[in-house]
Amino acid sequence: MSPATASSLGDWLEKHSTATGLLTVEDPVDPGVYEATAILAQLETPSGGPPVLFANLRNLSGERSPARMLFNTYSKRRSVGLALGVETDTWNDLLEALPQISANLQKPIETADVPVQDTVIQGDDLDLRILPWTRHVEMEGGLYFTPILAAKQPGSDRYNLSWNRVTYLDPIHAGVHISPRQLWSFQREAEQAGDDLPVAMVLGHHPAFNLAAAALTAIQIDEYHVAGALMGEPLQVAPSARFGEDLMVPAGAEMIIEGRLIAAHRVVEGPFGEYMRYLGPQKLSHLFEADAITFRPEPIILEIFAGHRDHLNAHVSIHASLLAAARTAVPQVTRVGWFQGGGPTTAVVALDKSADGQPMRAAMAILSAGNLIKQVIVVDDDIDVFDAQSVMWAISTRVRADEDVIMLKGLQGSLLDPSHPGFGTTAGFVIDATWRVGQTRPPVARVPEAAVSQFPLDAYTLKEA
Numbered sequence: 001m002s003p004a005t006a007s008s009l010g011d012w013l014e015k016h017s018t019a020t021g022l023l024t025v026e027d028p029v030d031p032g033v034y035e036a037t038a039i040l041a042q043l044e045t046p047s048g049g050p051p052v053l054f055a056n057l058r059n060l061s062g063e064r065s066p067a068r069m070l071f072n073t074y075s076k077r078r079s080v081g082l083a084l085g086v087e088t089d090t091w092n093d094l095l096e097a098l099p100q101i102s103a104n105l106q107k108p109i110e111t112a113d114v115p116v117q118d119t120v121i122q123g124d125d126l127d128l129r130i131l132p133w134t135r136h137v138e139m140e141g142g143l144y145f146t147p148i149l150a151a152k153q154p155g156s157d158r159y160n161l162s163w164n165r166v167t168y169l170d171p172i173h174a175g176v177h178i179s180p181r182q183l184w185s186f187q188r189e190a191e192q193a194g195d196d197l198p199v200a201m202v203l204g205h206h207p208a209f210n211l212a213a214a215a216l217t218a219i220q221i222d223e224y225h226v227a228g229a230l231m232g233e234p235l236q237v238a239p240s241a242r243f244g245e246d247l248m249v250p251a252g253a254e255m256i257i258e259g260r261l262i263a264a265h266r267v268v269e270g271p272f273g274e275y276m277r278y279l280g281p282q283k284l285s286h287l288f289e290a291d292a293i294t295f296r297p298e299p300i301i302l303e304i305f306a307g308h309r310d311h312l313n314a315h316v317s318i319h320a321s322l323l324a325a326a327r328t329a330v331p332q333v334t335r336v337g338w339f340q341g342g343g344p345t346t347a348v349v350a351l352d353k354s355a356d357g358q359p360m361r362a363a364m365a366i367l368s369a370g371n372l373i374k375q376v377i378v379v380d381d382d383i384d385v386f387d388a389q390s391v392m393w394a395i396s397t398r399v400r401a402d403e404d405v406i407m408l409k410g411l412q413g414s415l416l417d418p419s420h421p422g423f424g425t426t427a428g429f430v431i432d433a434t435w436r437v438g439q440t441r442p443p444v445a446r447v448p449e450a451a452v453s454q455f456p457l458d459a460y461t462l463k464e465a
C-alpha cells in the first residue's frame with residue numbers, strides 16, 4: 001500500500017483513467033436540466049457506474065462553461081481505492097488502510113506556483129452563472145454543486161475542510177447547507193463577533209482532498225494536514241485572491257470560489273438528493289457571498305452523482321472513522337459495515353468477543369462518533385458485516401429481543417433522516433446479535449470437509465438435464 005501521490009486532479013486522471021475506465025462525453029450537455037445525471041443514471045449498475053468526464057458543458061448563461069465536470073470518482077470501490085493509492089476493490093482493505101494513511105499528517109507548503117489563480121475574476125466581472133450548475137435528481141430545489149469548503153477558525157491558524165451542498169441563488173450569492181459540526185462552529189464564532197466567515201469553495205482537486213474533507217477529525221487537528229496525509233504529499237497552499245494570507249487556499253485546485261458566509265443572514269435552500277437516497281428537506285441555510293472565482297486552464301469540477309453510489313462511497317473516510325472509534329473502545333472489534341450491509345443510519349459491528357459487555361461499548365463508541373448513526377447491530381466475527389443476509393441470519397438466530405434489543409432515546413438527530421423532523425432529538429437501538437460468552441453454540445449445518453476431499457467432483461460425470 002502506498003498513499004496517493006499526484007498534486008492535481010488532471011494529473012491523477014491521466015495516471016488512472018485506464019484503471020478506472022473513464023468515459024468522456026464530448027457532446028454539449030446542459031447539467032441544469034438533468035442532462036448529465038440522465039446519462040449517469042443509464043450507466044449506473046448495482047456496483048456503481050464508471051467515472052464520466054463531461055467536456056462540453058452549458059452554463060447558466062446558455063454558453064459553454066470554462067469548466068469540465070467529473071462524476072462517479074468514487075462510484076466503484078476500485079476507484080475509491082485509486083483515490084487513496086490503495087490497490088484493492090475490497091471495502092475492508094480500504095477501511096483498514098485509511099487510518100494508517102491519515103496518521104501521516106503533512107504540514108502544508110506555501111508555493112508561488114498557483115495554477116488555480118491562472119484566471120482570477122472579481123469585481124463587476126464576477127458572475128456565478130459562468131459555471132455549469134447542476135440538477136441531480138427529481139424535485140431538487142435548485143441548481144447545485146457539492147464543493148469542499150475550506151475555512152480558518154476565527155482567531156487561530158487551523159483550517160477545516162467540509163463537504164457541503166451549495167445552491168445557486170444569484171450572480172454573487174449561493175446557499176450552503178451546514179450540519180452542526182466544525183464549520184458550523186467556526187461560522188457561529190465569527191457571527192457572534194459580528195463578522196462574516198471567509199471561505200474558499202474548492203470545486204475540484206485531487207480526489208483524496210475531498211475524502212480528507214469528509215473525515216471526522218478532532219477539532220484540534222488542522223484538516224489541511226489531513227489532506228496532505230491522504231494525498232501522499234504536503235498540500236501546496238497560497239494566499240487567496242480576496243483575503244491574502246488571511247485565507248490560504250489549495251494552489252493545485254482546479255477552481256475556487258472565494259467569498260464569505262454572511263453573518264446573521266439565512267436563505268431558503270433544498271431539497272437536495274441526499275445520501276439517505278431521499279431528498280433532504282428544504283430549510284433555512286447559510287448565505288454565501290462570492291468575492292472571486294479563480295481557476296486553472298481547462299479546470300475540472302469534481303462533482304458527486306448525488307443520492308447514488310458515488311455519493312454513498314464518498315463517505316469512506318467517515319466509515320473508517322467509525323471503525324477507528326469502535327476499535328479504540330473495544331480492541332476486539334474486527335469490522336464495521338455501514339452502507340454495505342447496514343444503511344445510512346445503521347452500522348453493523350463485528351467483534352471477536354471476550355466479555356459480554358463489549359457489544360454495548362463498541363456500539364456506544366460508534367453512536368458517539370458523530371450524529372450519523374442511530375442504530376447499531378453487533379455480531380460475532382463469523383458474520384459478514386458487508387452482507388445484509390448474513391447479518392439477518394445472526395439477528396434471527398442469536399437475538400432474544402427482550403434482553404438483546406436496547407432502545408435509546410434523546411440522541412442528537414440528523415436533519416437528513418426522514419424518520420423525524422429537523423435537527424431535534426431522535427431515538428435508536430442497539431441489537432446485540434452475539435452469542436453469550438460461554439454459551440454452547442449449535443453446530444452449523446454443513447457437509448463435512450473430509451467428505452468433500454474424499455469425494456471430489458471431478459470423479460463424477462455430471463450430465464446437464
Ligand SMILES: Cc1cc2nc3c(=O)[nH]c(=O)nc-3n(C[C@H](O)[C@H](O)[C@H](O)COP(=O)(O)O)c2cc1C
Nearest residue numbers: 162163164165177178179181182183214215314315
Ligand atoms: C459527498 C458528501 C456531501 C456532504 N454534504 C454535506 C453538506 O451538505 N452539509 C454538511 O454539513 N455535511 C455534508 N457532508 C458531511 C461532511 O463533509 C462531514 O461530516 C464533515 O466531516 C463535516 O465537516 P466538519 O465537521 O469539518 O464541519 C457531506 C459528505 C459527503 C461525503
